[in-house]
Amino acid sequence: MVIGAVPRTAPIPFPDPDPTVALPLSECSACRCADATAVPAVPLPVAALSAATLEEALVAAYAGLGRGDTAAAEVSARAALVLEPDLPEANALIAEILAGRSQFDAAAAHYRVALADGGGPLSWQRDLAAALEAAGHDAEAVTAYREILVRRPDDAATHRRLARLLLRLGESETALEHAREARFLAPDRPADLAGLSDLAEVFVSAGEPLTAAEMLEPALRRADPDGPGLPAARLLLGRAWIALSETEKARRLLVEVLEAGGDAGAHAASLLAGLDGAAGRDLAPAYVRALFDRYADRFDTDLVGRLHYVAPQAIRAALLRLGLADGAPLRVLDAGCGTGLAGAELRSLAGSLAGFDLSPRMVEKARARGLYDELWVAELTAGLAARPGTWDLVVAADVLVYLGDLHPVMAAAAAALAPGGRFAFTGEVTDGDGFRLHEGRRYAHSLPHLHAALAAAGLTLELLEEHQPRWEKGRPVPGFLGVVAKPL
Template sequence: MPVVGVPVGEGVEAALAAAQEALYRDDRTAALAHARAALDLDAGVGEAHALLAELLADQADGTAVAHARAAVAAEPGRLEWQRLLAEALASDGQVAEARAVAAAALDRRPDDAALHRLLARLLLAVGERDGALSHAREARFLAPRDLSGLASLGHVWREAGEPLLAAEVLEPALRQAHPMDPARAAAGVALARAWIELAEPRKARDVLEAALEADPADTAGAKVLLDGIDGSGGELTPAFVRALFDQYADRFDQHLVGKLGYGVPGKLREALGRLGLVDGAGLRVLDAGCGTGLMGVEARGLAGTLAGFDLSPRMVEKARARGIYDRLWVGELVEAFRAEPGAWDLLLAADVLVYLGDLDPVMRAAAAALVPGGRFAFSVERAADGFVLQESRRYAHSEAHVRAAAEAAGLEVEMLEPLVPRLDRGKPLDGLLVVLRRRSAPSSARPDISG
């Protein structure tokens, strides 16, 4: 019996040719009909199964996986069909099998960028960040001008906590791309998401507007992101701070101390001395936002145990190289304070709170972290009122805001005085040096942090 749409006597090849022609015209409905017609003529045709697997990839009923399996069964040696099966399995949530299929295919073709991109996504989905980044690096090396592939990698880098890398790769790739490249919109959205995480709403807006111009149908979803930017407030995100200091780590000490006259660690140590804290005090000290360890050098004499953390892994590496800390880790400020309640005699935050807006959450977390009578010593840049995000991408805080946040958290102001933390464009920056003391006593139990 003749198949509808297929000339009598021309059979499977005619059906497949008609399916490809329909795809060229972007007529997916006709392409599906012709591919199914080919299978009606011969149920074992791998080309038809592969085509149906691609066309049905957005279905959540396992049909794409079934057709991809059939294609591989028809011709096990076809690498592109093995990749197709891995993609279908991944979309269907069968991550373990998808990973096994992709890895086996990659063993045969280690230079396949698409397989590296797929494995990067799969590894990230199961929390294997380092492996994911390794495959992403290889995929970029193998296909440095594939804008569609770079857009996919952009999401991997961002979700792995590397939005700066995504921006550094995608921005020049978009500049160099052909104006008619169909991947421009998807790459633009990937870049915009990175800029949003890096607290760069203006850059994100520009990219999203260009993405909409390239694809008025907005298949990449630029409009939703664009609508949300104006309400974001431009707050600094942890990703922005981490990215900033990861790229700054190697020249941090030389630039900050040598060129900007940064002296907050020494001034905080001197202030604590005026309050009676002397070397040999044996305190349990936590250096929050430790950076390369400049504050740790000043505080080591006060400490029986000196711990530190920073959002930037590269900064933590630099601090570890000094050999002065008993514990170091990568962490976020409020979370780290909350993690060990009543554990610390002294919290230090030298030039750290400038990356936070409202100080109320960090004050409450600090109060919970301190023992009775414990101290929280830090610096801020001074604002006239409340807190404000400056052009420098750093927050300034007013004295009134510091006092109010401390009072609400049960911390009393033991010292609050003017401070010049560093130079800004050759001029002294207006700041405050603050030491707070925990008033009310939490539980007397103090966990051992020596490990």
């Protein structure tokens, strides 16, 4: 007899339960249900049990499930377990019923028995992983999901669920790997917004909001306007636009979510309040990263050819005027190195040349130049903080334009420099006392604001001159070039 071949709707009868007789639940060897007060006693016709075969019990169990009578289905499945306690199909059926009652620990125990021989359908392994996760056994759930991927490395749904779990556990990079794989394997699925939102949540929370926006925007255009997952998906897209500094796009979406009410509406209200108080902050790191990851392949051509970018050459010329010379054994850091355009100008001044950038693709391009002794991916202030008191020269060419308040970066540069070290930078200039974000999504800073940030950081100004960092709309952009020093 092949148990797995028993159809769920086979017509073999199995007697209805006798409510006066109950099967001792201690006979459930998988989960010891007798010790779990949440599991009710299950009435079982003992006289019928003695004559029942496994096949009859299983057919009756599946028939009970088929008509939605889980109590009768459990009676018959447990009858099968009395006859054969380790029977995989009966254990899996009971596990399914218990999971439906949110008794996840007991469900997981039965799934383990069902899978004990290393076989069983993949659906049982998926359900075991889900039950472990629902029961709060996260480490075991991770293992269970990974065991599924050993059998089926192309299982997009499991990659997605594992990504979501790893994100919750704080393993963002590994979560992103699985999220990318899920998207690659099923670029147009899952069709339901809830599943798609799970995947988008990983991308938004782990620092790739552009990917989330690319997924959600077309899906929302096709979505049922009355679908239950719509507010949550719109909220996620709003969060993605916020991370990408697309404030107006985010605001329009969040207002729609707010008007719909519910939990998503309350969250939207909080995000809208944050948008209203965001003036003066730096551009979001996720926005800058996404911008330059997309721009990396044509960065050099556009910047040098179309925008007449000459900041690296201008910085080198200024440093030579201040007495630096080729062949100097300086420890040089190219902060926000991009594709390495500044590295070509700095290499001859450096005994060792390091660089970092927020964009991984930019760092790949810089590495391909073969100019740097060391490169890494980091946000600006974090990259400066990585080696305190180390550098003889730090350069930030066309980097300050992505920052609002200059006080934090000047303090970070001062901490990164060795005594007597220099910090050279370029920026765009504006009138007044502070700074402003102009229509090009770049910050311009006033000279009073720059002087105040330098003074607060304890840096001494050695050179400050006019500089045109680039051209836009056929005209040069007004700016400055500065070199400051850390006192000995």
